[in-house]
Amino acid sequence: MTVMHExxxxxxxxxxxxxxxxxxxGMVKVRCHVVDALEAVGGQLSALYPExxxxxxxxxxxxLAADLVERLSEQAAPFHxxxxxxxxxxxxxxxxxxxxxxxxxxxDSITARAVIICAGGGAFGPNRPPLxxxxxxxxxxxxxxVRRREDFRGKNVVIAGGGDSAVDWAISLSEVAARVMVVHRxxxxxxxxxxxxxxxxxxxxxxxxxxVPYQLHGLEGAGGRLSAxxxxxxxxxxxxxxxxxxxxxxxxxxxxxxxxxWNLGMDRNLIAVDPATGATDAPGIYAAGDICTYPxxxxxxxxxxxxxxxxxHSAHDAVHPGEALHxxxxxxxxxxxx
Numbered sequence: 001m002t003v004m005h006e007x008x009x010x011x012x013x014x015x016x017x018x019x020x021x022x023x024x025x026g027m028v029k030v031r032c033h034v035v036d037a038l039e040a041v042g043g044q045l046s047a048l049y050p051e052x053x054x055x056x057x058x059x060x061x062x063x064l065a066a067d068l069v070e071r072l073s074e075q076a077a078p079f080h081x082x083x084x085x086x087x088x089x090x091x092x093x094x095x096x097x098x099x100x101x102x103x104x105x106x107x108d109s110i111t112a113r114a115v116i117i118c119a120g121g122g123a124f125g126p127n128r129p130p131l132x133x134x135x136x137x138x139x140x141x142x143x144x145x146v147r148r149r150e151d152f153r154g155k156n157v158v159i160a161g162g163g164d165s166a167v168d169w170a171i172s173l174s175e176v177a178a179r180v181m182v183v184h185r186x187x188x189x190x191x192x193x194x195x196x197x198x199x200x201x202x203x204x205x206x207x208x209x210x211x212v213p214y215q216l217h218g219l220e221g222a223g224g225r226l227s228a229x230x231x232x233x234x235x236x237x238x239x240x241x242x243x244x245x246x247x248x249x250x251x252x253x254x255x256x257x258x259x260x261x262w263n264l265g266m267d268r269n270l271i272a273v274d275p276a277t278g279a280t281d282a283p284g285i286y287a288a289g290d291i292c293t294y295p296x297x298x299x300x301x302x303x304x305x306x307x308x309x310x311x312x313h314s315a316h317d318a319v320h321p322g323e324a325l326h327x328x329x330x331x332x333x334x335x336x337x338x
Contacts, residue, residue: 015043
């Protein structure tokens with residue numbers, strides 16, 4: 001059964017800028033629903049490099065990407081945002097009453113006075129390995145990102161890939177999993193040198209098994225539960241790996257997806273906005289973060305945070321027309337109830 005939701009603003013994208021936009025909207029009494037194509041909040045920070053440090057967040061000389069996502073989620077939580085994850089805004093249309101109707105890929109819909117696009121480089125989705133029967137295991141035994149490493153305690157985990165995500169999670173999960181096996185097509189990994197060195201140290205000690213040079217070949221199991229992953233060399237030699245979980249880390253693919261069909265003013269595949277307001281050329285639609293562009297734009301998380309504050313104030317005018325917004329610093333206003 002489909003559901004029709006109503007709110008003040010729909011935020012498209014649950015990455016760091018989208019999460020901070022929830023907070024900024026809450027501070028000006030704008031209620032939000034958040035839609036993201038990934039299975040968890042955090043965007044690329046969660047999906048690609050959760051254990052990598054970020055050095056240009058004010059007040060944090062160094063903070064892990066996953067920790068930043070956790071802090072932003074905590075900051076947004078008092079305003080009770082409603083998240084629609086593993087979901088896209090498929091259609092966007094203007095109603096006769098001036099509100100926007102967002103049709104979701106799961107069949108639900110949301111009406112709102114404002115739409116704020118914080119979609120980074122567009123809709124991100126995992127690059128799936130071409131394996132027969134893969135879909136039946138997704139969400140139960142096959143995962144494309146790690147939400148909590150404790151979910152893998154005591155399990156036999158196969159990680160496929162040779163980039164930062166594969167190497168970082170192999171190192172981390174070796175501390176909790178019963179067994180970690182890394183399948184990669186060649187001995188050389190595309191990760192940070194210190195991470196690759198650590199991976200090979202753990203392999204030498206027996207804490208991790210490197211299955212190289214192999215590629216994913218097949219899956220075995222029943223009822224959505226894996227029992228084994230089959231890997232093969234280019235010459236056709238196969239190995240059967242007892243496995244409870246498969247984590248294929250082949251990166252994310254991105255494109256504007258449905259956003260490209262929303263008839264917004266674009267500049268080189270980015271949404272053109274007024275830097276003074278974050279407004280697009282459609283009334284009530286705003287953009288912040290890497291998805292938007294204007295003269296002098298810097299693609300930095302901290303720039304996106306500033307843009308989040310700007311679009312929240314602009315959205316207030318769309319949500320509460322005619323109501324004056326008296327600016328107050330948070331040290332004066334505190335955090336209003338959501």
